[in-house]
Amino acid sequence: MNADSTKSWQAVRAEVLRRIRDREWKPGELVPHEAELARELGCSRTTVNRALRAVAEDGLIERRRRAGTRVALHPVRKARLDIPVIRVEIENRGLAYSYSLISQAEELPPPAVRARLQSPPDHKMLHVLGLHLADGCPYALEDRWIDPDAVPEAREADFTQISPNEWLVLTVPFGGGDIAFSAVEAGPDEAEALDCAPGAALFVTERTTWRGSRMLTTVQLLFAPRYRLHTRI
Amino acid sequence: MNADSTKSWQAVRAEVLRRIRDREWKPGELVPHEAELARELGCSRTTVNRALRAVAEDGLIERRRRAGTRVALHPVRKARLDIPVIRVEIENRGLAYSYSLISQAEELPPPAVRARLQSPPDHKMLHVLGLHLADGCPYALEDRWIDPDAVPEAREADFTQISPNEWLVLTVPFGGGDIAFSAVEAGPDEAEALDCAPGAALFVTERTTWRGSRMLTTVQLLFAPRYRLHTRI
């Protein structure tokens, strides 16, 4: 394609990956520095830098100033996980999305939620329980707590029409958040809502999001059995 | 720090994020093009490009040539998930790691494994079952199948000393892979190995890795109850 010696950063990355794969550069070993590689591969240092940065982001090499670049000894592979709005997730599978509100009330959160949201003991929160359905079948149970002080508009929101999941994404400016995945046994209520046996193993994701240092909301999503979260490395 | 008007790409990114957060740029809206932003912020287009690329990688904006850059309508947040070797994962928590081999044999894989590895019907595979322990407590049960044709060295490996998990990372040149997370109920054997009640909800990760188009190995990791996979957005 390029008759001359210029190489794209993707080409450089491919060459770097090949050398790692073929053990030309062994794990833990120092690799030639950028300028050297640039000379060798016939491209500019900028391009080599771009390529090496990309490889480093995948966790296959480690780079430190002055210390140089070395092949990772224990490649902590970095997987990318997409966290879409549930409606989109369902629609992407070609299924019809629907949502049904189960309950909505302002109440005192349990200690676990209080801890996650770092809220004072007697602070009431907006508690919304709803069910996401795919083609009419229970898909995920959303158990959400929203701090009405941090998100005052939430009091007016109509969660019969739109899930808090989506409402928050649309309404509340993004901030940081943290996510945890685990497994729990379905309780009786959860089993009924999700139309599964009590005690069934459910995949759970818990998210807490904040803006600045202000905690906004925390949610537990219980997925119906056989749900799989999938990604590629 | 910089008295002059030059801004680092991080500063530009911060400004871009601020404008999105403060709804100066609304979801779905087209944002000024790179050259314009460069002029406005007093830096080069290269720098703006670097910043916008970074923001796009987090899924907050979408960029297409000629079409321009727009704020994502449904921000599919991209979380990064670190997949370390289990030993490292345990040691990072300050616990003592140990490993115990349960069984190792060459046998015909069940259909599910055959499907994942795309292997012919009568092809025997290396089947290794082992337990990872943290401070002596069961941590994860590793149920792995290795294609001995693709990884011939595996036949000679001593999996009493090193887990296949770690052995493969050290020995086999990396390739691609795919990962799935789900939840299952503990069977009797699994319950005994993991020292938990039968029927307990277990967090599972399944990985299949390949090199080129050659399937190498597939593994199911059953984590002891209360395991949580954690990340930050």
Added chain:
DNA sequence: TTCGTGATTAAGTGCACACATATTTGCAAG
């Protein structure tokens, strides 16, 4: 020997410029 301390070096970053490439847009022919 140990502890600064400064020189050295490799990566990190910024900039001006040029060209590549993908899309859109608009105009014109059918």
Added chain:
DNA sequence: CTTGCAAATATGTGTGCACTTAATCACGAA
């Protein structure tokens, strides 16, 4: 009204250069 093609344009990428920053190394003083 549709189709095709060319122009315009925003992002994508490469290059050469310069400067910054962090880590290491070597040297000399305590």
